[in-house]
Amino acid sequence: MSVSCLIRARASGNWLCHLSKQNYFSSAYTFCSSSSLLAQSAAYKRTLCSANYATTATTTSTASDNASTNWTTIYRLPLIRLAAGFQRLKIYQGTLTTLAVPAAFGLSQAEHVSPDSVLVISAIGVSGLLTLSLCSLVVRNVIGFIYINEERDKVKFAYVDFWGKRCETVIDIADLDVDWAKVRPTVFNLYQKIRLYGNKAQSFKLLLNHGVIVEPDIFTAIFGE
Known part of the structure; x- marks a missing residue:
């Protein structure tokens, strides 16, 4: 009778040990799976943050390049x-x-x-x-300010549009058609037209008699006498 009880007790112990090991391995597997998912999530977040930082850095660099352009005023119109x-x-x-x-x-x-x-x-x-x-x-299109960049290859016109708003446009100096001899005189010589080679329909009005030439040498080199 005692031998039978011992056998049963031993069998029960082996079963409990096996169940305990199974629970242990199951918990370990669950912990490892959770750790793996957390690691993947952290890696994804690091990648996403890196991508966002690269985009932000590129955008900031581009904006700083545009803002770093220095323009010098060579003409202004007080009126x-x-x-x-x-x-x-x-x-x-x-x-x-x-x-x-x-x-x-x-x-x-x-x-x-x-x-x-x-x-x-x-x-x-x-x-x-x-x-x-x-x-x-x-x-319309009367120029209020003329600026030139540091490289002396572009000018920026600040002019008034049909609705009285200030507009700005950047133009290559080589695209300026400033041969005054080819331009027909305006009524009472009130203004002088500036045309573009690349866009014949676009023109600007320059009031030389009422404007102030801030940099005479640069202005003369671009627009002539």
């Missing part, structure tokens, strides 16, 4: 603010006309003003808008 303000007058005129005509029509329907008043307000608003729009064509 450029006045020209920009004149260009914006048609915007105010158009806005006022858009508000005044419907208001006058509503007052006419309510019999507060005569129908002739509506016609007068409409005529003044539309004619004023057309006049300002036509006159602004003369002021």
Whole structure:
């Protein structure tokens, strides 16, 4: 009877030992798998951070290259603010006309003003808008500032567009068509046109009589006498 109990106890012990080993190896495998996943996740994060850093570094380098370009002023127009303000007058005129005509029509329907008043307000608003729009064509693309880079191969024009906004464009000096003899004189010699070889439709207006040449030697070397 004791021998049988011993055999059973030994069998139970072997089974418990086997179960314990199985649990141990299962836990070890789970821990190793989790460690492997964490290592892969960390490696992926390091790779992603490296890629982001490289992109940021490249972008910063490109931006710093553009910002590092030094421009020297060689010409400026003191009246450029006045020209920009004149260009914006048609915007105010158009806005006022858009508000005044419907208001006058509503007052006419309510019999507060005569129908002739509506016609007068409409005529003044539309004619004023057309006049300002036509006159602004003369002021369009007037150059306010001319800059030159350190290499002396590019110039930057700061000019006023049709809506009175400041615009800038960088042009190769070799692309400037500045032969004044080929340019037809303007009305009253108010301005001198600057054309481009690469774009015949694009032109700029230079007011030499009212502008200030900051660097006469550089300006003369580019645009001539």
